Amino acid sequence: MSIRVLNPNAEVLNKSAALHMTINAAKGLQDVLKSNLGPKGTIKMLVGGAGDIKLTKDGNTLLKEMQIQNPTAIMIARTAVAQDDSSGDGTTSTVLFIGELMKQSERCIDEGTHPRFLVDGFEIAKRATLEFLEKFKTPVVIGDTPDKEILKMVARTTLRTKLYEVLADQLTDIIVNAVLCIRKPEEAIDLFMVEIMHMRHKFDVDTRLVEGLVLDHGSRHPDMKRRAENCYILTCNVSLEYDKSEINAGFFYSNAEQREKMVAAERRQVDQRVMKIIELKEKVCSGTDKNFVVINQKGIDPPSLDLLARAGIIALRRAKRRNMERLVLACGGEAVNSVDDLTEDCLGWAGLVYEHVLGEEKYTFVEQVKNPLSCTILIKGPNDHTIAQIKDAVRDGLRSVKNTIEDEAVVLGAGAFEVAARKHLLDNVKRTAKGRAQLGVEAFADALLVIPKTLAENSGLDTQDVIVSLQNEHDQGTVAGLNHHTGDPIDPQMEGIFDNYSVKRQIINSGPVIASQLLLVDEVIRAGRNMRKPA
């Protein structure tokens, strides 16, 4: 009541109303994302007011596109998106899990249980489930040559929930090969070393892995070759343009001649830098059929381009900062910041460099490199929204492979883990909880089933039949998942359906935390919205 004294305009919701508001918001969000889950989910096409299209089956993207206003829903959405940021997947599952926890809690609360007991039960169940996950997970031996098959299975499981089968299977190999390409022993995997490039193409939906790099720009001189074989690659960050601002800084001229001299001197410096590159080219290439390519992070102005073109050098300017690193990883050599003391050791190597032009967009392919530690996934699609969706899927796929390598473990998918964990909670954990906290453990266990239930629902199967037959299998001691075509239990191991361990772990970790916070809300105050801009 005190708030009313402080602010008579404040809107106050009392205990039960507050609780129902939060529960409804959680359920609402769950309803929106429910149809996304699994390989039989629905893809969503969002069309904006000006006709812009977005296509997504990713819970993460969908959440970000939604205009969520309810504060509870925003809280859940933030958790789910944070999940995606840290582990690359599991947004939809997180939202479903939180929604289901709230739903189960609502039943208990309506029957008179205090939220506190549920929260205590959640905590016990969470810890037990995480312990169970440690036992349940399937360890993967990574070593120097990881088992490609298991990586492919993980990637395929993720991709098939985002793209249709043929496309997903095509991407699976590409993604696993890409991650293995950039992987260095004893170092964390930096997925940024996989460049994702796209091209708009009339009808084609096609993706390929380029061992090497694809740059989104080309040479800027008409006399430079469009295709060259056996190329030395010079990766540099050296300004090859005449920079007037350097002259401007503080110098003044008493007459035009003096100025002319200064300008000429400055120009000469730039020319000298260019000449040093040309010297190196002559040294390493003359008398052979080898070619020379300069890829510069800074600018190259027309006079410099002209000099380089005359010397038969292909030059690209304003390369992406990150490509400096990628180029060296792909082609070898080193990225130089100065053209003094250039030697052959600075140079990288590529068997083929060629340019591809599409309208005003130019692409330069640097291929046939030795021992690439960087590569490019090139996506072709007929329009921007298709490309964007494939790109999202590729990113998720890459993350799943990376997670597997780092976790050195996977978890059986298709709902198998959830059914097994529920059984464990009910059989072994529930009785260890004191008093009414048992209700919390039970609610938690039932909430886990939301994953297989939703998978079944999206496949058009009878939810109860499916759950019962899955539970029967587990009661008999076999680990079984859901076959989304028939509804019969299957062995996920045999079918190659694996989820990421770290994703599962995080869902179990964050879900109950948010649900507990929401359950303990006993008053909602809405006061003083911003007065500045009346809508």
Next chain:
Amino acid sequence: MGFAPVNIHYHLPIDLRVGGSKFFFFFFPLFALSIFFHSSALRPFLSSPPFSDYSFFESSGIHRHTPRLSICRLRAPIIKGRANELNKMREIVTIQVGDFANFIGSHFWNFQDELLGLAEDDGADPIFKNNFMDMDVLYRTGLTHQGAYTYCPRLISIGSQGSLGTLSSSGSLYGDSSSSDATDTLTWKGAVTKLAENPREKNLFLKSLSEEGEDDPNIEDKDRVQCLERDIKFWSDFSKVHFHSKSLYELNGAWTDFQNFDNFGDGKEVLLGGLHMEELNDRLRFFVEECDHVQGIQCTVDDSGGFSAVASEFLENIADDYTNIPVLLYSVRDTFSYTDATKQRKLITRSLHDAVSLSKLSTYSSLIVPVGLPSLGGLAPSLCVRDEKNFHSSAVYASAIHSISAPFRFKPAGPISNTTYAAGSLDIGEIIHILAGQNRQNMVAILDVSMPAPSLSDKANPGGILNSFHALGTEIGDDSEDLYMDESLILNGALFSGADWASVSQVKDSICNVYDKGLRVKPRPSHLSISLTPLPIPLPFPSIFPTTTGRRGEILADQPLEGPPKGSLEVESVPVMTRLRSSIAIKPFIECRYNNLLRHGMLRGAKGAGLLRDWGFGKDEVDDMGEHLSKMLRIFNPSSEMTSDSD
């Protein structure tokens, strides 16, 4: 190559009167034409012209009432022999961040579009004909997949999600084959749900640009102008320009409330955990890579809210990637951002935001120009602006920014065109050097505008036309005694008397006269740029001219003072005069921000310290910002300047 006279800075001491210890320089660096200021004599001299190695095909633009087709204009890409680096084109990349910045930008590009159209229109006044302005400085030529040529602004515009109105974020020229037919989904064979917003309806003006409303004889331009006055929601509602598919970027922060996107912290939050910067850097690279020699970046930022954080992050990236490219930054605000804050918390938030914003933006730019008044009523009687309409205020600011940008794109051609149509070419680096690089290293400049500028021969105004300026910023002090002031004057299409345009020499004479006769304080370092082309008034320009305004922006004597304001149908062009000055008058502006940061954010027990922490600033960073602001202040204090000199 011969004598290359572009941008020569002649320094001639001309006034040794004060105390004998100070020298005052008055110089006009003009290409191909330099003015010696000696006693009171004015001696122009000409020099041999440099010729460009580039050749240009005929360009075709569009005019205000014609529907927009894809515009075709080619620049010869082949460089024969070695280009003369002094004469080659120097590109500008424009960046607009925030919704009000885009309002201004929308007007700005409308002016450019109008100029392109008028240059092609046989019926237009010959003053718009001549090609001394090189529009390629701001525009780029492109090619679609279908093989059609395009001519679009070299622009990156960042706005909040949904701020584009009826405009598609990928522009209209590079249309892809996307269809919103759900069955066309190529990536999913399962079920597809289509969620569509109601299509936004185009207003009468926008309809007339596309084919839809073209044939309707019942709709006149009058209706279109009225519909714009009635209802403007988005900046795209009055834009007639085609944008490149990489130009428009919508910031879709997850569940950010863009209605209340009013502080630096909000902006930082939006950028977290997304690939926004990655994408923006890529887009900028696209535009910069194709430039042969960028002269600078012109950036307009709505700094009243979270967008200043977005901009400062972007500018920080730019400073890293393109070390030598100067950035000219306009930090703009609409009138709403000055609404009095009633609550103390709000007040503290706002004052801290202002301080942080100034500190951050000035760190990553070369010259910063605050633009934005709480009310534009002060511009009366020459303009009647409705404060509550961003459509109105942004038009005034855009006119000033357009005027300043004119000398950046004077074509270095023969001397004849220079003397006839324009004089005083500058590039962004030079204007920054004039204002921020000389006497004082003050990098916050004041923008003054006079619009419509009075005619040069106006006898009623003995102080000369230089007294008609209005500052477009707030918290501006007095600088009449400031000995270290630097300024740059730009006149666009000045009128000599009545509706007659003045020639370049007439303009020069009048300005020199003002200084000569001591009507205006004293000569000081100054630069003058003259363009004979006035500001063209495109159809979607607001009706903000008083009834006494004539077709060319002259003052009509025989008109009644009362009446509805005139707009684009009655006024074709107006003379605009702008001045950028770097002087002690900006001291209160910086001082206020510095003191606020000190009081609310840095002192022990300061009420806003927690707020700054929430925005993600550690104590060290706050101290750095304070130090940065105090350094900006110290330059106005001669005694500390001495000590810093000795360091």
